[in-house]
Amino acid sequence: MKLLEERIRQEGLILSDTVLKVDSFLNHQVDTELALEIGREFGRKFAGEPITKVLTIEASGIQFAMATGIALGVPFVYAKKKKAVTLAEEVYSAPVHSFTRQETYQVSVSRKYIGPGDKVLIVDDFLATGAALVGLVQIVKEAGAELVGVGCVIEKTFQEGRGLLEQLGVRIHSLARIRAMSPGEIHFED
Ligand code: 5GP
Numbered sequence: 001m002k003l004l005e006e007r008i009r010q011e012g013l014i015l016s017d018t019v020l021k022v023d024s025f026l027n028h029q030v031d032t033e034l035a036l037e038i039g040r041e042f043g044r045k046f047a048g049e050p051i052t053k054v055l056t057i058e059a060s061g062i063q064f065a066m067a068t069g070i071a072l073g074v075p076f077v078y079a080k081k082k083k084a085v086t087l088a089e090e091v092y093s094a095p096v097h098s099f100t101r102q103e104t105y106q107v108s109v110s111r112k113y114i115g116p117g118d119k120v121l122i123v124d125d126f127l128a129t130g131a132a133l134v135g136l137v138q139i140v141k142e143a144g145a146e147l148v149g150v151g152c153v154i155e156k157t158f159q160e161g162r163g164l165l166e167q168l169g170v171r172i173h174s175l176a177r178i179r180a181m182s183p184g185e186i187h188f189e190d
Pocket of ligand 1: 018019020021022027060099100124125126127128129130131132133161
Protein backbone atom coordinates (compact mmCIF):
# COMPACT_ATOMS: atom_id res chain seq x y z
CA MET A 1 0.00 0.00 0.00
CA LYS A 2 1.93 2.99 -1.37
CA LEU A 3 0.19 5.57 0.81
CA LEU A 4 1.25 3.69 3.93
CA GLU A 5 4.84 3.19 2.77
CA GLU A 6 5.16 6.92 2.03
CA ARG A 7 3.85 7.78 5.47
CA ILE A 8 6.29 5.37 7.12
CA ARG A 9 9.14 6.99 5.19
CA GLN A 10 8.01 10.48 6.19
CA GLU A 11 7.14 9.92 9.85
CA GLY A 12 8.51 6.56 10.96
CA LEU A 13 11.30 6.70 13.51
CA ILE A 14 13.70 3.79 13.35
CA LEU A 15 14.84 3.28 16.91
CA SER A 16 17.07 0.29 16.21
CA ASP A 17 17.53 -2.42 13.58
CA THR A 18 14.30 -4.03 14.81
CA VAL A 19 12.04 -1.34 16.29
CA LEU A 20 10.07 1.13 14.18
CA LYS A 21 8.10 3.89 15.90
CA VAL A 22 4.96 4.97 14.04
CA ASP A 23 3.05 6.52 16.88
CA SER A 24 2.42 9.88 15.18
CA PHE A 25 -0.11 8.26 12.80
CA LEU A 26 -0.70 4.55 13.52
CA ASN A 27 -0.63 3.44 17.13
CA HIS A 28 -0.68 6.32 19.57
CA GLN A 29 -2.08 9.28 17.67
CA VAL A 30 -4.11 7.69 14.87
CA ASP A 31 -4.75 9.17 11.42
CA THR A 32 -8.39 8.15 11.21
CA GLU A 33 -8.70 8.48 7.42
CA LEU A 34 -5.59 6.32 6.95
CA ALA A 35 -6.97 3.75 9.42
CA LEU A 36 -10.25 3.62 7.46
CA GLU A 37 -8.34 3.19 4.19
CA ILE A 38 -6.36 0.34 5.76
CA GLY A 39 -9.66 -1.30 6.69
CA ARG A 40 -10.97 -0.88 3.13
CA GLU A 41 -7.76 -2.40 1.76
CA PHE A 42 -8.13 -5.50 3.97
CA GLY A 43 -11.80 -5.59 2.97
CA ARG A 44 -10.83 -5.64 -0.73
CA LYS A 45 -8.11 -8.23 -0.18
CA PHE A 46 -10.41 -10.66 1.62
CA ALA A 47 -13.56 -9.83 -0.38
CA GLY A 48 -15.39 -12.97 -1.39
CA GLU A 49 -14.57 -14.75 1.87
CA PRO A 50 -17.64 -15.19 4.07
CA ILE A 51 -16.02 -13.52 7.09
CA THR A 52 -18.27 -13.23 10.16
CA LYS A 53 -15.84 -11.64 12.67
CA VAL A 54 -12.62 -9.67 12.73
CA LEU A 55 -10.32 -10.49 15.66
CA THR A 56 -7.44 -8.44 17.05
CA ILE A 57 -5.54 -7.92 20.29
CA GLU A 58 -5.60 -4.86 22.51
CA ALA A 59 -4.49 -2.15 22.22
CA SER A 60 -2.93 -1.14 18.94
CA GLY A 61 -4.80 -3.55 16.66
CA ILE A 62 -8.18 -2.13 17.65
CA GLN A 63 -8.45 0.79 15.21
CA PHE A 64 -7.55 -1.43 12.23
CA ALA A 65 -9.89 -4.24 13.26
CA MET A 66 -12.68 -1.71 13.65
CA ALA A 67 -11.97 -0.18 10.23
CA THR A 68 -11.90 -3.67 8.67
CA GLY A 69 -15.12 -4.62 10.43
CA ILE A 70 -16.76 -1.48 9.03
CA ALA A 71 -15.50 -2.30 5.51
CA LEU A 72 -16.78 -5.89 5.73
CA GLY A 73 -19.97 -5.06 7.61
CA VAL A 74 -19.19 -7.43 10.51
CA PRO A 75 -18.36 -7.01 14.23
CA PHE A 76 -14.83 -7.02 15.54
CA VAL A 77 -13.62 -8.56 18.78
CA TYR A 78 -10.42 -7.71 20.61
CA ALA A 79 -8.58 -10.18 22.77
CA LYS A 80 -7.72 -8.87 26.22
CA LYS A 81 -4.30 -9.11 27.78
CA LYS A 82 -4.33 -10.28 31.35
CA LYS A 83 -1.74 -11.49 33.76
CA ALA A 84 -4.29 -13.21 35.98
CA VAL A 85 -5.98 -16.30 34.62
CA THR A 86 -9.74 -15.91 34.15
CA LEU A 87 -12.07 -18.87 34.58
CA ALA A 88 -11.36 -21.29 31.74
CA GLU A 89 -15.05 -22.02 31.20
CA GLU A 90 -15.70 -18.37 30.33
CA VAL A 91 -12.86 -17.62 27.93
CA TYR A 92 -10.57 -19.04 25.31
CA SER A 93 -7.00 -18.11 26.17
CA ALA A 94 -3.43 -18.53 24.97
CA PRO A 95 -0.05 -17.50 26.37
CA VAL A 96 1.92 -14.87 24.44
CA HIS A 97 5.54 -14.05 25.08
CA SER A 98 6.44 -10.41 24.47
CA PHE A 99 10.03 -10.15 23.30
CA THR A 100 10.07 -6.38 23.66
CA ARG A 101 8.85 -6.51 27.28
CA GLN A 102 10.37 -9.89 28.15
CA GLU A 103 7.22 -11.14 29.82
CA THR A 104 4.53 -13.72 29.12
CA TYR A 105 0.89 -12.76 29.41
CA GLN A 106 -2.43 -14.48 28.68
CA VAL A 107 -4.65 -13.26 25.85
CA SER A 108 -8.27 -14.14 26.20
CA VAL A 109 -11.58 -13.86 24.36
CA SER A 110 -15.00 -14.54 25.83
CA ARG A 111 -16.56 -17.76 24.59
CA LYS A 112 -19.69 -15.71 23.90
CA TYR A 113 -18.13 -13.83 20.99
CA ILE A 114 -16.35 -16.47 18.90
CA GLY A 115 -17.49 -20.00 18.26
CA PRO A 116 -17.96 -22.82 15.78
CA GLY A 117 -19.57 -21.44 12.64
CA ASP A 118 -17.52 -18.22 12.74
CA LYS A 119 -15.17 -17.39 9.88
CA VAL A 120 -12.51 -15.18 11.37
CA LEU A 121 -10.10 -12.66 9.88
CA ILE A 122 -7.31 -11.68 12.29
CA VAL A 123 -5.92 -8.13 11.96
CA ASP A 124 -2.99 -6.54 13.80
CA ASP A 125 -0.66 -3.58 13.54
CA PHE A 126 2.71 -5.40 13.34
CA LEU A 127 3.96 -8.83 12.37
CA ALA A 128 7.35 -9.18 14.04
CA THR A 129 8.17 -12.40 15.93
CA GLY A 130 4.60 -13.59 15.34
CA ALA A 131 4.01 -14.47 19.00
CA ALA A 132 0.89 -12.32 19.38
CA LEU A 133 -0.67 -13.58 16.14
CA VAL A 134 0.14 -17.22 16.88
CA GLY A 135 -1.72 -16.74 20.20
CA LEU A 136 -4.77 -15.42 18.33
CA VAL A 137 -4.60 -18.30 15.84
CA GLN A 138 -4.63 -20.71 18.80
CA ILE A 139 -7.73 -19.00 20.18
CA VAL A 140 -9.56 -19.29 16.84
CA LYS A 141 -8.71 -23.01 16.73
CA GLU A 142 -9.77 -23.57 20.33
CA ALA A 143 -13.08 -21.87 19.56
CA GLY A 144 -13.70 -24.30 16.70
CA ALA A 145 -13.99 -21.36 14.30
CA GLU A 146 -12.48 -21.20 10.82
CA LEU A 147 -9.49 -18.92 10.25
CA VAL A 148 -9.75 -17.13 6.91
CA GLY A 149 -6.41 -15.34 7.18
CA VAL A 150 -4.32 -12.68 8.86
CA GLY A 151 -4.00 -9.04 7.80
CA CYS A 152 -1.02 -7.07 9.12
CA VAL A 153 -0.51 -3.37 8.67
CA ILE A 154 3.31 -3.55 8.86
CA GLU A 155 5.38 -6.70 8.50
CA LYS A 156 9.08 -6.83 9.26
CA THR A 157 10.05 -9.63 6.91
CA PHE A 158 13.49 -10.05 8.51
CA GLN A 159 11.84 -11.36 11.68
CA GLU A 160 10.43 -14.86 12.05
CA GLY A 161 6.68 -14.15 12.30
CA ARG A 162 5.67 -15.03 8.74
CA GLY A 163 7.55 -18.34 8.86
CA LEU A 164 5.78 -19.36 12.08
CA LEU A 165 2.34 -18.50 10.72
CA GLU A 166 2.99 -20.21 7.39
CA GLN A 167 3.96 -23.38 9.25
CA LEU A 168 0.44 -23.25 10.70
CA GLY A 169 -0.99 -22.95 7.17
CA VAL A 170 -2.16 -19.36 7.66
CA ARG A 171 -2.78 -17.00 4.72
CA ILE A 172 -1.09 -13.64 5.43
CA HIS A 173 -1.58 -10.29 3.75
CA SER A 174 0.59 -7.35 4.86
CA LEU A 175 0.19 -3.79 3.62
CA ALA A 176 3.80 -2.61 4.08
CA ARG A 177 6.64 -5.12 4.16
CA ILE A 178 9.97 -3.95 5.54
CA ARG A 179 12.96 -5.96 4.36
CA ALA A 180 15.61 -4.07 6.35
CA MET A 181 15.96 -0.91 8.37
CA SER A 182 18.47 1.05 10.40
CA PRO A 183 18.32 4.58 11.79
CA GLY A 184 17.79 6.91 8.80
CA GLU A 185 17.25 4.10 6.30
CA ILE A 186 14.32 1.87 5.41
CA HIS A 187 13.89 -0.70 2.62
CA PHE A 188 10.56 -2.15 1.60
CA GLU A 189 10.07 -5.44 -0.22
CA ASP A 190 9.20 -4.92 -3.91
P1 5GP B 1 5.11 -9.98 17.70
O1 5GP B 1 6.57 -9.96 18.05
O2 5GP B 1 4.31 -10.86 18.61
O3 5GP B 1 4.88 -10.27 16.22
O4 5GP B 1 4.59 -8.48 17.93
C1 5GP B 1 3.89 -8.16 19.11
C2 5GP B 1 3.48 -6.72 19.13
O5 5GP B 1 4.62 -5.93 19.38
C3 5GP B 1 2.85 -6.15 17.85
O6 5GP B 1 1.48 -6.38 17.77
C4 5GP B 1 3.15 -4.68 18.03
O7 5GP B 1 2.15 -4.07 18.79
C5 5GP B 1 4.47 -4.69 18.77
N1 5GP B 1 5.61 -4.49 17.85
C6 5GP B 1 6.41 -5.42 17.28
N2 5GP B 1 7.37 -4.84 16.54
C7 5GP B 1 7.15 -3.50 16.63
C8 5GP B 1 7.81 -2.34 16.08
O8 5GP B 1 8.82 -2.41 15.34
N3 5GP B 1 7.28 -1.13 16.40
C9 5GP B 1 6.18 -1.00 17.20
N4 5GP B 1 5.74 0.25 17.43
N5 5GP B 1 5.55 -2.06 17.74
C10 5GP B 1 6.03 -3.29 17.45
